[in-house]
Amino acid sequence: MITNTDLEYKGNLYPNEIxxxxxxxDKIYxxxxxxxxxxxxxLRNSMIRFRYTxxxxxxxxxxxxxxxNGLRGYDELNVNETATEYIIQTIRMKxxxxxKTLRTQxxxxxxxxxxxxxxxxxxxxNYxxxxNIVKMSKITKTGExxxxxxxKATHSNLKGKRISNWVTDQYAYGKDQDPLYKAIPFYVGxxxxxxxxxxxxxxxxTHFDFANEKRNVTSFWADGGEMNYYFIFGPEMEKVVRLYTDLTGTPELPPLWALGYQQSKWSYYPESRVKEIAKNFRDLKIPCDGLYLDIDYMDGFRCFTWDKKLFPDPKRMISELxxxxxxxxxxxxPGIKIDRDYWIYQEAMKNNYFCRRGDGPLMHGKVWPGECNFPDFTNPKVRKWWAELYKEFMADIGVHAVWNDMNEPAVMEVPSKTAPLDTxxxxxxxxxxxxxxHNIYGMQMVRATYAGVKKHVYPKRPFVITRAAFAGTQRYACTWTGDNVATWEHLWLANVQVQRMCMSGYSFVGSDIGGFAEQPDGELFARWVQLGIFHPFCRVHSSGDHGDQEPWSFGTEITDIVRKYIELRYxxxxxxxxxxxxxxxEGLPMLRSLVLYDQEDPQTHFRTDEFIFGQQILVCxxxxxxxxxxxxxxxxxxxYDFWTQEVVTGxxxxxxxxxxDKIPLFVKEGAIIPKYPVQQYVGELEITELFLEVYFKLGIENSTVYEDxxxxxxxxxxxxxxxNFKLHGKENELIIQQFxxxxxxxxxxxxKIKLHGLPFKIVTIIIDNEKVSLTDVMFTGNNTLEVxxxxxTLQIIGN
Incomplete structure (x- = not known):
């Protein structure tokens, strides 16, 4: 039996009496x-920080x-002392x-x-x-x-798992492989x-053991630094996620086009190939907003350069696109080619912006250009310099957005896959x-990129993508799940990983639709598109060495299915x-796993496939x-079954x-779902009418539409x-109020309002207390109104 009066046990040291x-x-020592x-x-009524030294x-x-800019402050704080313990109390927890032991409850x-x-x-x-290697162990309850x-590329419920956080370039990773590209040391119990x-x-x-080694113990530890953690109490899961998201931040609104469909490949070149891809989208009337240029657009993979043979006039090309x-x-x-004739390398050398090893020499590693040095993005001067490098690309040439890759940082041909630990x-x-x-290197790179893009695309909004991330990176960039594989297992993984990221405060996320490595067949590609259009970031990306992976690459039947779902996205x-x-x-996650949607239903606790898109659409x-x-x-x-309108009880x-050609798709009763007409790209059409799909409910439901x-x-x-719409359905009446x-x-x-599931025939319509003629607002036979x-207040009365 270990007691904390033992100062050492199996090499571990423990606190003793206070x-x-x-x-x-607000601080108690x-x-x-x-x-x-x-x-x-x-920090809050429901949030307390524990920091040990x-x-x-x-x-x-x-x-x-x-x-x-996170919210701070609480209503009440009381600290009391008894013979055996101290008691700290807010209005939400104690x-x-x-x-004797400094243990907490x-x-x-x-x-x-x-x-x-x-x-x-x-x-x-740590000799x-x-x-120190700092450690914390908690009691795990039965059923927790x-x-x-x-x-993490594993089951959504982490009970029984042991995982680590060390951002890693994991090409073609497999199920349960760990660690991956993100280090987000936050969990919900x-x-x-x-x-x-x-x-x-x-x-x-950092390392986490969720009742793996001992079924009644959950523990977490770090190879260095402080034991410093934040405890957040719900009791609702959604509240926990919202409070954590407020603690670490949310992004500004992206430009709407960034939520459209995007097409990428390693790599589209030369210019004629990029133009061909663009033309095919428009000729086949498949909506698309973004085209990506991977590393081959550069001159010898030197960042911030163009291969003038492949892209002789990038400004003209980008303007024409x-x-x-x-x-x-x-x-x-992040890797800057070691090249004495390369101006960015010269600037960084002159200003001592590159990382150095413990004994002084420059840290170098092999990446796509060959031997590279790496800027120290944890230096504010380096971040400011890096941000300004985007001026020519964004302000002069007209590039719209930037994608930071390999920023773990990835280093080739070394066992660690990254920089030496003494860097x-x-x-x-x-x-x-x-x-x-290491875990924040990519975050600080994309922070600098975000600052530069934001400054130089102004007055437009910035859009930045990152592969590596730490908690809080969501403030700067969207992300994706990395170099996945064109397999059915990876389709399952993409679904789970995006749900998990949303629960981890990072909602602007997607996967490489269709798989990055290897080649999908048409069926897998179609099924992945059906999932991907319900992910906040929607992009097809592939390694390209196995074949084409555009919407038209798999025959007419698949092309038609893919078009149908991309149109639904728009x-x-x-x-x-x-x-x-x-x-x-508000920090509301954009996707909700079923357990996040309804934690009171124990059937949801181990569900992985189904999720709620927003708050009112169920996808499986x-x-x-x-x-x-x-x-x-x-x-x-x-x-409501989205396809058949059948009402299903859950x-x-x-x-x-x-x-x-179908994905199981359902709409919550009472929902009001806004829709735009199909566009080939955001801004193609002036929106002359907003479609509202109204799903009748006997009772009350609230819906929201935000536009700018x-x-x-x-x-x-x-x-x-x-x-804000409030729907109130009655036996012979439907009332919709707008605020x-x-x-x-x-x-x-x-x-243009389409009414689904209306249990009565419309006989009277009243708008703001004035009765209107049915012939003035109704379309014949399909319960569609124009108001x-x-x-x-809109009242629809029947018999």
């Missing part, structure tokens, strides 16, 4: 006889992950700190224990590098479940129908090595844009070949027919249109 206590407003200090900071001293308090106001230490904080001296942790979250804000390599509705996105990697970094004045800076853009608005403004992809349908779990409530599994100018920053000055906010004037003046967008 000998000093003090409070400084406990010091033990053997020099451990626990700092507890109350040994030898009495904390390191400077610095974090790349945190959102400086923390007990044991006087957290409960809700009713006294239900939510989370408690097992061994609690302990540490092990090789100095400092765990979710989150970024892009669900126990006794109460949810909490833990964010371990430590950028060293833009006139046909295509935005051009280019790749920029030095400025770390914003907190000098350190790659052991601490119809749903106002719904998707509203989802993004709620994510940006087909993930096996030759399928004519599938069994899926319908969450509680009533749902809370059970159902067999759903879905031939190759689709680009630019006027929305921040109130030039937006926010419409408006914002000063943006939409280009349309009317709504002014300015109505406040």
């Amino acid at each position: 000998v000093d206590f003090k409070q400084e407003t 406990f010091t033990t006889a053997n020099g451990v200090v626990l700092q507890i900071t109350v 040994t030898e009495y001293n904390f390191e400077p308090d610095f974090s790349y992950a945190l959102n400086k 923390v007990l700190v044991d006087k 957290i409960s809700d106001p009713a006294g239900n224990i939510i989370n408690e230490d097992e061994l609690g904080f302990h540490w092990e001296e 090789e590098y100095g400092g 479940s765990f979710y989150g942790m970024g892009d 669900l126990t006794d129908n109460k949810a909490y979250g833990i964010f371990f804000d430590n950028t060293f390599k 833009a006139s046909d509705g295509f935005k051009t996105i280019v790749m920029i990697d 030095r970094h400025d770390y914003d004045g907190h000098l350190t090595t790659h052991r601490k800076a 119809q749903l853009l106002p719904y998707l844009y509203t989802m993004f608005y709620k994510y940006s403004k 992809p087909i993930q096996e070949p030759n399928s004519k349908g599938r069994r899926m779990y319908m969450p509680r409530g009533k749902w 809370g059970m599994e159902k067999w759903i027919v879905a031939d190759l 100018a689709q680009d630019g920053f006027d929305y921040k000055k109130g030039r937006f249109s926010l419409r 408006k906010d914002g000063t943006f004037a939409t280009t349309y003046e009317t709504f 002014t967008k300015e109505f406040t």
